[in-house]
Amino acid sequence: MGSQEVSTVDWQGKHVTVAGLGVSGIPAARALHERGALVTVVNDGDDERARAQAAELEALGMTVRLGDGATLPPSTELVVTAPGWQPDKPLFLAAAEAGVPVWGDVELAWRLRGDNGRKSAPWLAVTGTNGKTTTVRMLASILEAAGLRTAAVGNIGVSLLDAVLGESEYDVLAVELSSYQLHWAPSLRAHSAAVLNLAPDHLDWHGSMEAYAADKGRVYEGNTVACVYNVADPATEDLVREADVEEGCRAIGFTLGAPGPSQLGVVDGILVDRAFVANRQKQAQELAEVTDVNPPAPHNIANALAAAALARAFGVEPAAVRDGLRAFRPDAHRIEHVADIGEVAYVDDSKATNTHATEASLAAYESIVWIAGGLAKGATFDELVTGAAKRLRGVVLMGADRALIHEALTRHAPEVPVVDLDRTDTGAMSEAVARAAELARPGDTVLLAPACASMDMFTNYNKRGEAFADAVRARADESA
Incomplete structure (x- = not known):
């Protein structure tokens, strides 16, 4: 199916199971029901919230x-599944076994x-x-x-179904897709797409x-204008070739x-384009300055280049790249300077929930007291510690799987002082900040970049980041 072709399905009387x-499940069920499908919703849980949701759908x-x-x-x-359900x-x-297709919410969208009769x-x-x-x-x-009329949608929190079926009309959509969503999206065909990087993650889900x-590489299937890849990560270019x-x-x-x-890259502090110019063998177009990127950490500059590449693939002029990057403000808990x-x-980078994200975070600072630990999700830490060892002033560990990081530090950075907090209660964060402050020297960065998931101690990475920020601000008030 071509990227601009709209697939029509006669939903009237079609038996669809929503998992x-x-x-994602509730909007999918509603959209299908409104189109005449006979919808059955199945759910593992049977708690009070699920019963309330079920009552609304049954009504x-x-x-x-x-x-x-x-x-x-x-x-x-047909089965339409929430993206997190394992294959x-x-x-x-x-x-x-029954020959019934399975779609995700992205495929349905x-x-x-x-x-709705509007241009797609x-x-x-x-x-x-x-x-x-x-x-x-x-982007x-x-x-x-x-x-351009646009929205950031998909795995970013705004439902793709709402975006494609809602009242707002868009010229183009900026779509975040997880590996889960791509797994269940067999006919998705984007205008252009980017795979930013590849590192072990969610291997328990994918196998x-x-x-x-x-599954990540599926995002390139059927692209019409550009497949954007990371030159520093050859695996992403391999996916383009395939x-x-x-x-x-x-x-x-x-x-x-x-x-x-x-390619797009950096020359003398300038983001430049040698892809979408008249003579890419000899010409380069200035797009923005590195200082237009907030924050200008190396991995964030890479993000800006990927966004610029996709925008340029869509025909956006260079001035809009610069203006868009200047206007952008990062989400909370992503290399967020607290005090x-x-x-x-x-600095709060609680969103660094795996080793790859933490590697990028650690590379952004010269001398670091690192706060880490949580649920490792099957990760190993030897490579991460080896790469960061020279930057570490000290380390404060907490959380369920902190011993795995401690063992890697013992092997690869035995001279770095480590504080091991033998606690997993939410109050541990205040002690972690206090112990990190004791290790830090003027010019250092105390960096929360846990390399682990948060659910052993906190509801999510947001709550973990908030606990860090609260502890830092309390300390700032005391020292004022």
């Missing part, structure tokens, strides 16, 4: 089965775009292990600066690094070094 109540005429997400309802012709669940194995907006898609949300929001800011990479794209679609690299032809106390900077 999972939640931010509309849908069937809801709580506490039983494993069994495929009779007569099911090896009995429901999906039963669907495969792709199929329903244009269903092209999608500029972004995936990767880290940096997706920042890049998509940078949306650039598109807005170009005067292997190869399967994880293959993709089946439209005739004329180009491979566009981004690099923190000087760009070659068909300076006694010539020590305190």
